[in-house]
Amino acid sequence: MSDRWTWHGGGLEAAKRHFGASKDGGDWIDLSTGINPHPWPGAGAAEIDWRRLPDPETLARLETVAAACFGVDARHVCAVPGSEIGLRLVGQMIGGTAHHVAPAYRTHGEMIAGSAPIDADAAGQHGGTLILANPNNPDGRVIGSRAMQALLDGRGADGWLLVDEAFADADPRASIAASVGDDIRLIVFRSFGKFFGLAGVRLGFVVAPHAIVAKLRERVGAWPVSAAAIAIGTAAYADRDWTTAARRRLHTEVAALDAVLVRQGHRPIGDCPLFRLIEVADGQALFERLARHSILTRPFAGQPQWLRIGLPADADARARLETALADG
Structure with a gap:
């Protein structure tokens, strides 16, 4: 095969x-x-102006509405054209020594050059940068909030906890996104397409300290996501x-x-x-x-x-x- x-x-x-x-x-x-x-049933009815580039105000509105769903301040949220791109860009920015929990997304092992795979049970035994998904793919394992906090506390001065929460919208109780802050070495990645059933929109978010968000914005440029992604994403996240x-x-x-x-x-x-x-x-x-x-x-x-x-x-x-x- x-x-x-x-x-x-x-x-x-x-x-x-x-x-x-x-x-x-x-x-x-x-x-x-x-x-x-x-x-989400409203995608076909979304009003999209295909003649103009997306303006900063509509992008900021999308990030604000999404941030409210994630439980964070909008200054910590950067929209990207799919969470995989966010993972790869942030991995390049962080660099250094890293471990990634495996099996999981193939991208996790490619984010940071030289990242070493480890079993989920051994995640707390390694300092430095740790990459994992919660819930995990493909085994659907969910790490509880206390265990996630322990992993964050164990990073040390030079490490980061990078958490792929692509599936977290289906049950956000284990999400650690609300812990993101400027003095905390935590970055969370969220995906729009999986829970909302619209993978073709290609929309994701990086939730990070403001300094990381600012550097990421420099890399993704002035128009990181399409007008369609902005219109559909804003309306969908607002539909509680x-x-x-x-x-x-x-x-x-x-x-x-x-x-x-x-x-x-x-x-x-x-x-x-x-x-x-x-x-x-x-x-x-x-x-x-x-x-x-x-x-x-x-x-x-x-x-x-x-x-x-x-x-x-x-x-x-x-x-x-x-x-x-x-x-x-």
Whole structure:
């Protein structure tokens, strides 16, 4: 199998070409990502002036509204065109000796040259700069607020705690973003697309001490994100009623996914409501069996016993998943 599907989620068109038509005639279901299958519904109605460059006032408004959701002052927030770019730019700025918790996002190991991988259980045993995700991908592990504070306290004078909170909007109780301050060596990265189900908007945020934010603004330039990202992001973050309902819905639906997995003999792993991980004898074989039912999931080259399954959009998708899991 090509690493086309082990590199990251997505690749639906490639899967269609490779695996062909479904054995049961259904449309493809993409469960390979951790993106909310119920996107924020207002994107199509957003008013976007495509004739003008985004102005500073609208960008500042976006950052202010997002900052309120993160529980921080807007002076600590910088919008970027996707959290991955924010991770890479900040990594270049920080440099030095670093460790990254693995397995996690491949980007974490590439942010700072020479960063060494460590197990999650060993994260508190290393000083210096530490990079991790909370919730983590792909295992959905969530580190509680007290444990996160202990990791922050253990950085020392020369280290930073760099926390990728791409999935934190689904359940913000473990977020450490509110601890960001000018005299604290903490930087948090947030993603818009996953929780709001609009990954194509390409919008993320770096939450950091003001001195880091100022340097980052120099690097991203005057127009870091598009007019569309500003308009959609501002309206979505301001929609608190939708956010509350979406969190409730995600937890209800991931419980239904857990029930499907348990009925089929699997133990769902993880606390992030946007996906679950399972361990099987041969993850690639199960990936290919599900693909023959036109269900795309996420295998992992380095952990061949793992398969990550995103949240199905509805009861019909869950039923198709259960049928495919049982066929073997």
